[in-house]
Amino acid sequence: MTSFVQATLYGLLQGGLLALIAVGFSLVWGVMNVINLAHGAFVILGAYIAWELNSTLGLDPFLGMFVAAAVLFPVGYALQRGLINLVINAPVFITLLLTFGLDLLIVQGMNIAFTANYRSIPTSYAGKSLALGDVRIPLGRLLAFVVAVAVTLLLVAMVTRTRTGLSIMATGMDRGAARLMGIRARHVYALTFGLAVALAGMAGAMVGTVGTFNPAAAGGYTLLSFVIAVLGGLGNMYGALVGGLVIGLVEAWAGQYLSGTWVNALAFLVLVLVLLLRPSGLVGRAFYAARVEV
Amino acid sequence: MGASSADVGTAAGVETPTARPPAEARWRRLLPWAAGVLVLLACFGLQTQLYTGQERTVTTIFMFVALAQAWNIIGGFTGYASFGQVVFFGIGGYATATLMYHLQVNFWLALVVSGLAAAAFGALIGLPLLRLKGHYFAIATLGVAEGMREVVTNLPDITGGGAGITIPTVGAKASTPYLGNDGFYILFLVLAALAVLVGGLVSRSKFGFALRAINQDEDAAGSMGINTTRAKVTAFALSGFLVGLVGASYAFQQVTIFPERLFDVDITVLMVVMVVIGGSGTVLGPLLGAVALQYLSEYLRQHYTQMHTFILGAIIIVAVILLPQGVVNYAREAARTRQFSLLRNVRRYRL
Numbered sequence: 001m002t003s004f005v006q007a008t009l010y011g012l013l014q015g016g017l018l019a020l021i022a023v024g025f026s027l028v029w030g031v032m033n034v035i036n037l038a039h040g041a042f043v044i045l046g047a048y049i050a051w052e053l054n055s056t057l058g059l060d061p062f063l064g065m066f067v068a069a070a071v072l073f074p075v076g077y078a079l080q081r082g083l084i085n086l087v088i089n090a091p092v093f094i095t096l097l098l099t100f101g102l103d104l105l106i107v108q109g110m111n112i113a114f115t116a117n118y119r120s121i122p123t124s125y126a127g128k129s130l131a132l133g134d135v136r137i138p139l140g141r142l143l144a145f146v147v148a149v150a151v152t153l154l155l156v157a158m159v160t161r162t163r164t165g166l167s168i169m170a171t172g173m174d175r176g177a178a179r180l181m182g183i184r185a186r187h188v189y190a191l192t193f194g195l196a197v198a199l200a201g202m203a204g205a206m207v208g209t210v211g212t213f214n215p216a217a218a219g220g221y222t223l224l225s226f227v228i229a230v231l232g233g234l235g236n237m238y239g240a241l242v243g244g245l246v247i248g249l250v251e252a253w254a255g256q257y258l259s260g261t262w263v264n265a266l267a268f269l270v271l272v273l274v275l276l277l278r279p280s281g282l283v284g285r286a287f288y289a290a291r292v293e294v
Numbered sequence: 295m296g297a298s299s300a301d302v303g304t305a306a307g308v309e310t311p312t313a314r315p316p317a318e319a320r321w322r323r324l325l326p327w328a329a330g331v332l333v334l335l336a337c338f339g340l341q342t343q344l345y346t347g348q349e350r351t352v353t354t355i356f357m358f359v360a361l362a363q364a365w366n367i368i369g370g371f372t373g374y375a376s377f378g379q380v381v382f383f384g385i386g387g388y389a390t391a392t393l394m395y396h397l398q399v400n401f402w403l404a405l406v407v408s409g410l411a412a413a414a415f416g417a418l419i420g421l422p423l424l425r426l427k428g429h430y431f432a433i434a435t436l437g438v439a440e441g442m443r444e445v446v447t448n449l450p451d452i453t454g455g456g457a458g459i460t461i462p463t464v465g466a467k468a469s470t471p472y473l474g475n476d477g478f479y480i481l482f483l484v485l486a487a488l489a490v491l492v493g494g495l496v497s498r499s500k501f502g503f504a505l506r507a508i509n510q511d512e513d514a515a516g517s518m519g520i521n522t523t524r525a526k527v528t529a530f531a532l533s534g535f536l537v538g539l540v541g542a543s544y545a546f547q548q549v550t551i552f553p554e555r556l557f558d559v560d561i562t563v564l565m566v567v568m569v570v571i572g573g574s575g576t577v578l579g580p581l582l583g584a585v586a587l588q589y590l591s592e593y594l595r596q597h598y599t600q601m602h603t604f605i606l607g608a609i610i611i612v613a614v615i616l617l618p619q620g621v622v623n624y625a626r627e628a629a630r631t632r633q634f635s636l637l638r639n640v641r642r643y644r645l
Contacts, residue, residue: 035429083615090618090643092428093375093566093574098614100563104607112600186645219559223440226433261456265444271437275430276422 002134007256008249013141015248016241017210020148020203021221022228023155023240024196030234031172031192034084037099039200040221041106046072046201047121047208048114054121061121062143065205069198076197080190088189103218110215121208144206149241151202155195156237168192227271246270326577330490337483341476349475353547355588356482357540358568362580363489364536365565367496370574372529373509374424377562378435381442382412382534384556386541388446391459391551394469396452398462401470405542412538413531420530424523427512436559443557458552461545470546478547485543489536493577496532505529506575564588571613573620582621618643 025039049071050064059067079102087094126140159165170178171188179185207213207221228247232239247267254263337356344352361383368376389408393399399407423434446453453459463472473481496502504525507515516522545551564587572583590609594602616636617624628634 029429033429035432083611085645086615086640087618087643088645091373091375092432093369093570094614094618094643096375096377096432097563097567097570098611100567101607101610101614104603104610108601108603108607112604189645223436226436230430230433261444262448265441265448268437268441268444272423272434272441275426275434275437 003256005135007252009135009137010141011249011252012245013138013145013248014252015245016145016148017141017203017206017244018224018228018248019152019241019244020199020206022225022232022244023152024199025222025225026229026232026234026240026243027155027159027168027237028193028196029229031168032084032088032189034088034095035099035226036193036196037096037222038102038106039196039225040218040223041103041110041215042072042076042197042200043204043207043221044110044213044215044218045106046204047119047213048110048204049201050205050208051119051121061123061205061209062147064121065147065202068201068205072201073194073198075194077190077194079197080193081186084193085186085189103222107215107218114215116214116216118212118214119208120212121205123209126209138210140210144210147206148203151199152241155199159237164191224267227267230271231274326494330487330494334483334487338480341479346475349479351589351592353475353479353482354592355585356479356486357544358564358584358588359486359581360482360489360540361537361561361565362568362572362584363486363493363577364533364540365562366493366569366574366577366580367505367536368529368533369566370569370576370580371496371502371505371509372526374526374530375428375432375566376435376530376533377432377559377566378437378439379533379537379565380557380559380562381435381439382416382537383541383544383561384439384442384446384553385415386412386538387545387551387556388453388459389538390542390545391454391461392452394461394546395459398467398469401546405539405546408542409535409539412541413535416531416534417527420527421523424526424530436562439557439559439562443553446557447553453553456553458550460550463549472549473546478543481543482540485536485540488539490577490581492532492536493580496529497577501525501528509575567610570620571610571617573622573624576620576622579620579622615640 021043024042025036028034028036028039046065046068049068050059050061053059053064053067054061083102084095084098087098123140126138126143128139130137130139130142159168167178167183167188168191170181171183171185171192175185178188204213224247228240228243230243231246232241232243247270250266250270251263254266258266337352340352341349361379365376365379368374368379386408389411390401390404393404393407394401419438423431423438426434447456449455450457462468496505504515504520507518507520508522508525512522541556545556548555568583568587569580570583571587572581573579591602591606594605598605616639618639619627619642624639
């Protein structure tokens with residue numbers, strides 16, 4: 001029983017972090033209909049920024065993640081404005097290829113700059129854990145969970161309550177109508193992508209605190225983001241949170257009770273099943289199906 | 295290849311309203327086939343001029359020509375962007391490896407069985423998956439490929455698991471002697487020729503036009519009497535068959551195979567990149583794209599070892615921005631409309 005509670009707790013904590021990793025991916029996909037294959041690369045890039053700040057300035061990664069976000073936001077904005085906006089109306093595989101090219105550039109760039117060695121950001125407190133009876137709560141993961149959920153909820157509030165957020169949603173629903181209302185779609189798209197990249201960077205800083213990372217891990221985070229975004233469903237801002245928690249729990253339980261690496265196969269099985277049975281996601285509506293592309 | 299002669303035919307037809315003599319029309323239609331046979335013969339001749347390292351490089355180019363042609367059938371003609379086509383590569387490779395390892399089956403028999411197994415798997419997963427569209431289809435196929443890799447990894451008794459499986463090539467257990475560099479050159483050349491042939495036949499057949507109709511408007515295609523489900527599943531299985539054959543041959547060439555390599559998502563992405571850069575929905579495009587990109591990749595690997603992937607990424611980005619419709623489609627449109635500006639071309643998909 002204790003092991004089950006422990007696994008559940010671990011799954012929930014991991015799920016919160018996964019939600020933050022995927023929320024930007026889900027936002028970009030939902031608003032622009034672009035699948036960003038470089039998403040995982042931005043996560044790792046954020047981890048390296050936080051690592052660099054920590055090793056040269058001694059900055060705590062939970063502060064460093066804000067710097068990472070601040071550095072990556074303009075990068076994302078510029079990429080969307082100068083590059084992705086150029087092919088936004090092209091068939092599916094064009095945008096997929098463009099972001100794949102970006103992924104190659106960033107991952108190989110990181111390989112050259114930082115080598116392929118595994119790293120982690122050392123802190124004095126992340127390795128400690130609170131004991132609750134027989135169950136142990138790792139402090140670093142708890143902090144990461146709290147921050148991840150808070151940031152995700154802040155994003156939800158921003159998107160649903162501020163004018164900027166509403167313009168993002170409006171452009172996602174019907175770009176033509178949004179442009180007629182005076183919304184600058186190019187700017188809004190760039191803003192959305194910048195936001196997504198910044199959030200990925202923040203998540204990366206926490207990934208680096210609670211575990212290890214290297215450039216090759218980027219692809220794995222992109223795939224996880226896929227699964228979570230699909231699971232949660234697009235067009236619902238809580239989707240990534242629900243999807244992240246579900247995947248976190250599934251992986252934790254499977255890791256406890258299944259042998260070998262069957263746990264990896266399970267995530268993709270869940271993905272394909274959800275796509276086939278409920279393509280709008282667990283909490284999503286058939287919201288984007290009726291979207292008009294102009 | 296197929297459509298180019300058709301374009302030339304219409305252009306000539308506009309200039310001279312009188313019907314062209316049927317003999318000339320027949321010649322024009324035969325031209326791509328004749329060119330194909332000449333290139334095939336030239337490739338056989340080329341083999342005598344290459345030393346071992348070059349021969350291997352060219353063999354890899356042939357492999358990617360076959361893969362790109364196969365992807366073009368489902369991704370180019372039909373417009374279903376499969377991002378998990380490598381699953382057929384893996385299934386073909388592992389079918390051959392397990393048949394030859396456990397049952398000492400002859401390679402040529404195993405090759406055919408592997409192709410058929412891949413096609414059957416394609417039909418099986420195609421039925422549910424091809425109901426999805428756009429990104430959802432792309433991701434579902436990706437999920438199938440990644441999931442399949444994990445399944446293969448977790449069945450060590452049959453597939454050798456993550457430690458890999460080695461096809462016996464010497465001794466009493468070897469059912470077919472190893473083909474060697476020369477043998478694999480010819481094998482992959484034949485596979486590439488087969489894939490181009492299939493692409494050419496599909497391109498001109500009623501089936502090919504059904505696929506193009508599905509690409510443009512699936513509902514309209516259905517209302518015109520096309521059984522869209524059957525056409526899509528057939529295209530997917532046909533593509534899977536070709537990829538399965540290539541995977542089976544690759545497994546025998548490599549002798550020892552691992553799940554990470556046989557289900558490597560990069561192989562899928564390379565197929566897509568080659569088709570898109572060459573020109574999707576054409577027969578010539580994937581051929582040119584595969585030759586150019588694989589040659590370039592090999593050149594960069596040898597001359598800029600560390601920067602190789604970096605430069606490749608940059609090239610993909612530039613190519614996708616400047617020529618989103620591919621070289622062949624761009625050249626045809628430019629020849630027809632006399633608009634050669636690449637910047638004009640960029641504006642097509644811009645926001």
